[in-house]
Amino acid sequence: MEPVYRLTISCPDAVGIVAKVSQFLAQYNGTITEANHHADLNSGWFFMRNEIKADSIPFDLNTFCDAFNPIAQSLNMKWQITDSRIKPKVILMVSKQNHCLADLLNRWHNGELDCEICAVISNHNDLEEQVNWYGLHFHHVPVDPKNKQPHFDEVSKLIDQYQAQTIVLARYMQILPETVCKKYEGQIINIHHSFLPSFVGAKPYHQAYERGVKLIGATCHYVTEQLDAGPIIDQDVARISHRDTVEEMVRLGKDVERSVLARGLRWHLQDRVIVHGNKTIVFS
Numbered sequence: 001m002e003p004v005y006r007l008t009i010s011c012p013d014a015v016g017i018v019a020k021v022s023q024f025l026a027q028y029n030g031t032i033t034e035a036n037h038h039a040d041l042n043s044g045w046f047f048m049r050n051e052i053k054a055d056s057i058p059f060d061l062n063t064f065c066d067a068f069n070p071i072a073q074s075l076n077m078k079w080q081i082t083d084s085r086i087k088p089k090v091i092l093m094v095s096k097q098n099h100c101l102a103d104l105l106n107r108w109h110n111g112e113l114d115c116e117i118c119a120v121i122s123n124h125n126d127l128e129e130q131v132n133w134y135g136l137h138f139h140h141v142p143v144d145p146k147n148k149q150p151h152f153d154e155v156s157k158l159i160d161q162y163q164a165q166t167i168v169l170a171r172y173m174q175i176l177p178e179t180v181c182k183k184y185e186g187q188i189i190n191i192h193h194s195f196l197p198s199f200v201g202a203k204p205y206h207q208a209y210e211r212g213v214k215l216i217g218a219t220c221h222y223v224t225e226q227l228d229a230g231p232i233i234d235q236d237v238a239r240i241s242h243r244d245t246v247e248e249m250v251r252l253g254k255d256v257e258r259s260v261l262a263r264g265l266r267w268h269l270q271d272r273v274i275v276h277g278n279k280t281i282v283f284s
């Protein structure tokens, strides 16, 4: 893949934003290989994502930031620029279900997920052998139902030790405390096994079965302290019928969970997701 810089911008809408950013890049002979914009007329905010050929910019990222800052400040931008050659560090968190973990590990192993998986953390040791097969670190951090805080403290310590920027809850089944959610805001991605906002919380397939739904789904979202209510990155559904037992719904749902989590994570790793309030703009 051609090395690129990924420039993402959010700012109050105004005339000339695209022109000023494009003029800045042209001034330094920057070659734009992908450009996406969105003006949210309801909120009055503007969102941009540019990919720029890394070797077309005559200086490093720190110098780029110094040069771009005056424009960013003049337009009250929230912005970031990353280099596609630097693999994002990812930690996966699981409990007992392995279908999402197995899918992510396989995609990572065959190069579909361009990231560094630093480790897998679990409150159970069921999946240790599967993780070790890939030569990855596995940390079993048990949960004491009477006092969960030591578990969360150890999880936070491991995230910081590995310097992971992204944490993926791949059917990890513990509710993270507000402290953890705030500390890693915008960095924790969850796969919820329903089409949110329907069926929040535990056992959504059982809730759906009792409701008699004709569609089941999965939702990839950022984690906030409010359970299964964070900004949605991606969703999908599958048809079911009265003939399906809840076990069949779970089986059919797993395919949706796997594809939605992989797609949402890939977009996040490519800086294609911008969070604004409790929503996302996804430049897929």
Ligand SMILES: Nc1nc2c(c(=O)[nH]1)N[C@@H](CN(C=O)c1ccc(C(=O)N[C@@H](CCC(=O)O)C(=O)O)cc1)CN2
Pocket: 169, 172, 173, 174, 175, 176, 177, 178, 181, 190, 191, 192, 193, 201, 202, 222, 223, 224, 225, 226, 227, 228, 229, 230
């Ligand atoms: N703060 C948040 N934590 C978590 C979120 C979230 O959105 N915000 N998503 C969940 C994942 N999840 C559904 O997708 C989910 C996981 C666990 C539970 C739950 O009730 N867990 C029980 C313990 C269950 C057990 O010990 O087996 C609990 O934590 O008390 C509901 C929904 C991940 N965390």
